[in-house]
Amino acid sequence: MPLSNEKNSVSEDLISDSDSSGLSESTASSSDYDSSRQSFTSDSSSKPSSPASSPPKSVTFDELMAAANDLSNMILAHEIVVNEKFHLEQIDLPEKSVESRVKEIVHKAFWDSLESELNEDPPEYEHAIKLFEEIKEILLSFLAPGANRLRNQICEVLDIDLIRQQADHSAVDICGLANYVVNTMGKLCAPVRDEDVKKLQTTGSIVQLLRDIFHVLDLMKMDMINYTIQNLRPHLQRQIVDYERTKFQEILDKTPNALSQTTEWIKESIEDILSTLPSPGTEQSSGSNLSPTQVLNNGYLKLLQGDYQTKALPETLMTDETRLQELKEKLNHVKVVACILLITHNTVGAATAGIPEFAEQLKTITTVLLDGMNKKKFDLKEALNTISIKMCFEINKFLTEKDYPTLTNETQASLMGQICSIGEEDNPVCNLIDKRVLLYMKSLLCLPSAQRNMPSMPGGLAPVQIEMESIGTQYANIVNFNKQVYGPFYANILRKLLFSETSGQGEAGPVTE
Structure with missing residues (x-):
């Protein structure tokens, strides 16, 4: 066989050898939520890059950081596709560590301060209102685009301007607002969080209730992220080959020696x-x-x-x-x-x-x-x-x-x-x-x-x-x-x-x- 034909067949040999040997698609489970959520789709406009060689050049710090960011995104997308068990979990700080102790002290100081403000005569509601404002934004982030009725209800009940007016006239019902939040969380949470939400209903102290609400909301946010990952996986599976190849070409453009270990x-x-x-x-x-x-x-x-x-x-x-x-x-x-x-x-x-x-x-x-x-x-x-x-x-x-x-x-x-x-x-x-x-x-x-x-x-x-x-x-x-x-x-x-x-x-x- 002529040498030129051999060289031209190299790429064909490699690609044909693995064209139909890709990973099997896993189906994204939607059982974690009662109602469907909007799934994220990755950009399908990127085309497979033809690898290009570049002459040696000096790499700036910005280019190096950009390449590192491309690599991080590529690794994350690859992990989501090939690892069907991939999910995110909250990181618990090691017990008795300095970080854990500092976090505990700061949180205790905040909640003690809130309790002191609510026990004043008349009560000081500003910090509590800010917490409800944050809770409102979190609840709204859980809603699918078509959930207009619930969206309007949340905005109406947790109308921060109205709550401030009520607080100025000592007419705000903090316990009532907290109970509404708990009931709404019960409608939005995954079945695995039902027990956590039920426990909120038995909490007596309003400060402890708000603290527990934020804890369960953090868990619900992680559930939402993992649910989104499940829905994202099938879309990535259809595009991951082109996506990874394109991203790696971008890395190679920014750092021309990015294939030195592969060559060796x-x-x-x-x-x-x-x-x-x-x-x-x-x-x-x-x-x-x-x-x-x-x-x-x-x-x-x-x-x-x-x-x-x-x-x-x-x-x-x-x-x-x-x-x-x-x-x-x-x-x-x-x-x-x-x-x-x-x-x-x-x-x-x-x-x-x-x-x-x-x-x-x-x-x-x-x-x-x-x-x-x-x-x-x-x-x-x-x-x-x-x-x-x-x-x-x-x-x-x-x-x-x-x-x-x-x-x-x-x-x-x-x-x-x-x-x-x-x-x-x-x-x-x-x-x-x-x-x-x-x-x-x-x-x-x-x-x-x-x-x-x-x-x-x-x-x-x-x-x-x-x-x-x-x-x-x-x-x-x-x-x-x-x-x-x-x-x-x-x-x-x-x-x-x-x-x-x-x-x-x-x-x-x-x-x-």
């Missing part, structure tokens, strides 16, 4: 593949013969092996950093479980063959005892020793119940020794499981988009098949979506890295677009 990641993947090919200098070892998809898939697989807590992720994968780290930790846990079960089966499999319930019991025990193994303080050596003892105990107990001879001392010592050696470097069982896990993950990435069936599970992984399929599906979704968004950016980098050698003895030459 792809370069390392190419070098890794070439190191496994025939001796350097042969036609087979030429980078121009590598498939762009092959290079990217190898790079994605490396993400499951590398330590990206000390080594930076490619910029194009920053939005999935947390998810990738969690998947890697889950995979490490599953690998150790698979190693232990494989060793156990090979040692005593004949005695327990055909008893899936017992095999599942051993798996559960192993999984529980390895819980938290990715934490720094976790002692894997001690955990493996405990598991080995527990395995021998459970197996002997099972064999005794079935009137079979128990394990000999030699078999127990062999089983315990093999399990404890899993934590050692270059353990043959661990190396075997590692290779088969990567083989399975690679088969998922190479799976045609039209094929819905999962690939066959390699030997030794059958006991953890459910866990592997779950992790594999999440991983493949991240990769396929990433290809859809950043395929054109990867294509530009791959053209330069794979075909530059034709310009002269490995030196980077001009790229023909």
Whole structure:
């Protein structure tokens, strides 16, 4: 194939490889509210950007801040789409912290001052009226555009000018206004807040009632935000590829070196593949013969092996950093479980063959005892020793119940020794499981988009098949979506890295677009 055709096909290969592998849409639930709310729609006018390279230039502080803002918006939109459980929660300050103590003192001073003003003769209502003015605005913000009747009622009852006139003549009914607010909150709140609103009706002190009203209103505001996020998700899902690609292009325009780590990641993947090919200098070892998809898939697989807590992720994968780290930790846990079960089966499999319930019991025990193994303080050596003892105990107990001879001392010592050696470097069982896990993950990435069936599970992984399929599906979704968004950016980098050698003895030459 002519070189120019190869270069032109790079982008096509990447995009066609992931066109139909996007994330499935989740339906936004409207059950949290009795009446429908207006949903927000994102701007659909943006078109997918064609990645452009820019000459090196100095970046001003304003440009850097603008790029950071673009990145923040892109990360938020990405999180809403890919994380169906994404929601916002109120942040509670740590108990006994300085911030918590200061907040407590300031709030107490405010409410004590309000109580003192209301207890004066005649009462001073100005601060209370300001609170009702704020409550009015919050209640109005909960209303859908068509709720004119309730809007008019709230504006009429909480007419601040009228309330001030009543206060000037000592005719204002603070308790009556507070009760109206509580009843209105009951009409507007999500079902999950019904109990909180009912408790407001039993509050005796007017100051405590106002304080509790603001607390419940804060919860209702958070409910409203999360409800809006649910409704926003389907709209973002239809536009997220174009949106992320456009936003990243804007970041790249402001910070031209924003793909440096991505370029290094792809370069390392190419070098890794070439190191496994025939001796350097042969036609087979030429980078121009590598498939762009092959290079990217190898790079994605490396993400499951590398330590990206000390080594930076490619910029194009920053939005999935947390998810990738969690998947890697889950995979490490599953690998150790698979190693232990494989060793156990090979040692005593004949005695327990055909008893899936017992095999599942051993798996559960192993999984529980390895819980938290990715934490720094976790002692894997001690955990493996405990598991080995527990395995021998459970197996002997099972064999005794079935009137079979128990394990000999030699078999127990062999089983315990093999399990404890899993934590050692270059353990043959661990190396075997590692290779088969990567083989399975690679088969998922190479799976045609039209094929819905999962690939066959390699030997030794059958006991953890459910866990592997779950992790594999999440991983493949991240990769396929990433290809859809950043395929054109990867294509530009791959053209330069794979075909530059034709310009002269490995030196980077001009790229023909």
